[in-house]
Amino acid sequence: MFELTILGCHSATPTENKHTSSQILDVNGNLFLIDCGEGTQMQLRKAKVRFTRIKHIFISHLHGDHFFGLIGLISTFRLLGRSTPLNIYGPKGIKQIITLQLKMSNSWTDYALNFHELSSLKSELIYEDDSISVSTLPLDHRIYTNGFLFTSKTNKRKINSHATKGLDLEPFHYSQLQEGCDIELADGTFFENQELTLDSVTEKKYAYCSDTAYNEDLILLLKGVDLLYHEATFLERHADLAKKTKHSTALQAAKIAAAADVKALLLGHFSSRYSEKLDFLKEASKVFETIFLSEDLKTFSI
């Protein structure tokens, strides 16, 4: 499973029905939280996410609409009796902000709170396990900001169709072969796995890019991405504002998606000045085809 749930996709300030940036990426049951605007813990409850399964939180930058919900979530984990360690990846300074508040409230967590502070201006690998790796995507914003590239690895073997041609294989044989097992046919014929399969690593890639000005340096890093979330705070008619605030327009997001040849583009981080979200889709569609619009509490399968 490689599934993304949008908890909030609006810029600047949260309102009753518009939540600021936060997403949950579910990789085979392991949950990765990406950004954490105010009220994220309430959105997690609405989305019926099991809190305890969140072990890694990635914060893009220290503007409030991307991290003001973090201290509340950390605090709630403590009150719920969490014991599993929690890893937080974010810009240098995030540790000081969180620990100052824990100190002032005399509420140290009972679980290990591990900070991984980022300051590199180049893409770097920041997390890896058997099923996923995460690296940074340096963004161009008003303060130090990173996007994140999640690469999920599937170690299933690939069926060698030349070798299996003419063999009387049942569906379960294919599954066994993909899992790396040897098989025995109904007539007793035995095959070692390598006789019928090839090495294969099927990668799925999800890239999160919020917030950033139009930035062609991203294109190379985004090659081969299955789903790209790219901020589209503005429409082209406010391109001057986008430039001034170091955000992107829907068209600019689509240009990056097209140049990087990603499979699909997911737009988000919408400014509240626009009442019609379909305008983002229309504008981006001029240069790219497969586009989705973010929506709070909507899930996308990658």
Next chain:
Amino acid sequence: MFELTILGCHSATPTENKHTSSQILDVNGNLFLIDCGEGTQMQLRKAKVRFTRIKHIFISHLHGDHFFGLIGLISTFRLLGRSTPLNIYGPKGIKQIITLQLKMSNSWTDYALNFHELSSLKSELIYEDDSISVSTLPLDHRIYTNGFLFTSKTNKRKINSHATKGLDLEPFHYSQLQEGCDIELADGTFFENQELTLDSVTEKKYAYCSDTAYNEDLILLLKGVDLLYHEATFLERHADLAKKTKHSTALQAAKIAAAADVKALLLGHFSSRYSEKLDFLKEASKVFETIFLSEDLKTFSI
């Protein structure tokens, strides 16, 4: 007008339908915010409060359920283009927490942000204008905590009914007299204000006490209060937990209300372990009569 709106009245962690501590006190159109749990700015929008009219924010203590929404509200004020100064009254340390986050996000406010840090263990006057004064109510909690006593002053003059007896006064004459004006009757008779009125200062008092262990030191400070909000995190069957965590039970809150002879008691800061809020009312009713239960977004006239 002296009106209280509950924005949140639940302890510990906010959920979709249960918000943590925050209240708005409306004194003749001037708004005083008391505590500011996570999501308070969304609750303010739901309650249709005009943000700009909030000029003073009082924070009781630095546990998250009482102030994690403050940095978001300050940030939103900035994004909405606020220019009016904002005054924040709270425990020593609050300035460092807020300014650190503004510094890290490179988002200094364009309006004056004035911190009034509190550290006294005795009741002190912390704010006063023509219509209201605010003093602290030292509480007994796990960390340094203050309640707040709001005393609203009405400087309207009192009609001297002996002097006005037999005079042919219209309703607008009474209003003019209460405002301190001289009046002229239809037949041309002139009266100076002092001939028909008496000096009068009508006080209304609202006291906010959250969070605190049972604390008899409060009784003297609460004498003459019209409405007392007193935390009732627990019921008596968890009196041991209340003692351990320095909170109160509903019965203890009612005992304080009775001993201080307040006019009405408003219970709040309920623990989420209880599904039936009427149990708080039942328990407190054993020793006090006029009791209300807090409810998110409910308004009480004082």
